[in-house]
Amino acid sequence: MGIKETALAGTLESSDIQITLSEGSGIDIDLDSSVEALYGDQIKKVITDTLNKYGITDAKVKAVDKGALDCVVKARTMAVAQRALGTTEEPNWEVL
Amino acid sequence: MEVNEINIAIPHYRRKWQSFMEINGITEFSPNEVDTIEKTFLWDEDGDRAATGSIAGNVIKYVAVCSKYKEGGALFNKVVSYLMQQAAQMGRFHLFVFTKPKYVQSFEYVGFKKLAVSETGAILETGVPGVTEYIEKLPHFEGKNGAIVMNANPFTLGHRRLVEVASAKNDHVYVFVVKNDVSLFTYEERIELVKQGVQDLKNVTVVSGDDYIISPATFPAYFLKSDQEIGTYQARLDAILFKDQIAKPLGITTRYLGKEPYSKTTDSYNHELLGILPPEVNVEIIDRKTADDKIISATKVRQAILDDDQALLHEFLPETTMEFVKNNYPNLKEKLIEKGSK
Numbered sequence: 438m439g440i441k442e443t444a445l446a447g448t449l450e451s452s453d454i455q456i457t458l459s460e461g462s463g464i465d466i467d468l469d470s471s472v473e474a475l476y477g478d479q480i481k482k483v484i485t486d487t488l489n490k491y492g493i494t495d496a497k498v499k500a501v502d503k504g505a506l507d508c509v510v511k512a513r514t515m516a517v518a519q520r521a522l523g524t525t526e527e528p529n530w531e532v533l
Numbered sequence: 534m535e536v537n538e539i540n541i542a543i544p545h546y547r548r549k550w551q552s553f554m555e556i557n558g559i560t561e562f563s564p565n566e567v568d569t570i571e572k573t574f575l576w577d578e579d580g581d582r583a584a585t586g587s588i589a590g591n592v593i594k595y596v597a598v599c600s601k602y603k604e605g606g607a608l609f610n611k612v613v614s615y616l617m618q619q620a621a622q623m624g625r626f627h628l629f630v631f632t633k634p635k636y637v638q639s640f641e642y643v644g645f646k647k648l649a650v651s652e653t654g655a656i657l658e659t660g661v662p663g664v665t666e667y668i669e670k671l672p673h674f675e676g677k678n679g680a681i682v683m684n685a686n687p688f689t690l691g692h693r694r695l696v697e698v699a700s701a702k703n704d705h706v707y708v709f710v711v712k713n714d715v716s717l718f719t720y721e722e723r724i725e726l727v728k729q730g731v732q733d734l735k736n737v738t739v740v741s742g743d744d745y746i747i748s749p750a751t752f753p754a755y756f757l758k759s760d761q762e763i764g765t766y767q768a769r770l771d772a773i774l775f776k777d778q779i780a781k782p783l784g785i786t787t788r789y790l791g792k793e794p795y796s797k798t799t800d801s802y803n804h805e806l807l808g809i810l811p812p813e814v815n816v817e818i819i820d821r822k823t824a825d826d827k828i829i830s831a832t833k834v835r836q837a838i839l840d841d842d843q844a845l846l847h848e849f850l851p852e853t854t855m856e857f858v859k860n861n862y863p864n865l866k867e868k869l870i871e872k873g874s875k
Contacts (some may be wrong), residue, residue: 457660
């Protein structure tokens, strides 16, 4: 499943991550992180897993990471996924 | 730290905002820079101004951070991400910034990618769709590729001649039409008339210049010192952007320009292109086509519409553009008169 509209969540402040979702085919992640060599794969995995829980399998992801922990990556991905699907009024609690 | 949206049309806020910018070294507030601003935000710490930033279309401009908070860049990051969130709420996910070369790194740190950097200025972008997506969507051709950039306001026999010359000398020619709508003819009208006017030339593709062929009219320059030549700054960045981001991936080896006998601006612009594009991209300047010893130009066409000079229009315009002008005559003339009275 793809997304309905482009969306953004998160900030560029320390310990946060800013994620933009736009239309694409497959999950294509463009990650910009100062800890990419160490944690790049883990960050991408959290993003991909979270998106998959929402049924999103086609989206272009741009992520600018400022040292976010996994729980933050997950929270920001959930927010951006719900915005991109237009379902912010009906949060999907099962993803938690 | 507290952030508020301020309305700089109100003198009280305008003074507060402008004096803060001035303290931080930005002194250019001409109407064509300031009037495009849609939203301005001001960060306060205990009543003291700490930072500001504005959104104008898809451009982030007038960003300033008080020197007290500059260290580490935390407030700068906060300002930029806040502006990006606000822009996202306005449905804008693709943003540009025009800034001094020394701030390139700061913007790169928050995910911006540089499109062009000269000694006086830099253009960066962030978000989607970016320049990579723009180039991907264009058709790609093997062989010798030429390019022409035009505003075509409107498409004349002079433009036609330029395209013909390029078409004969290349395997393929891209015609980029400037997208910014600051002209008498709208972007849709201009690109449609170009397409109709070159339809018979099979090796010519007419495409939108999108946000990457930049019209000087919308090119922010507020951060320059007044003694720096604004025209040169714009032309150089535009040339570097064309060379690196457009000509290189599309395999364009020659750019064709019309010789400019009247406008000093265009002439110096051509001069800058000559200095930057070669050797990777050759520049060929083609003499303007004349009709009865008169040099064809779109400026004269617009004047002729205003003056009801049918004879000149017939001399200067291809049938396709002539047809459009005829059908929209009262409307075009009205627009011209309106512009003149402003």
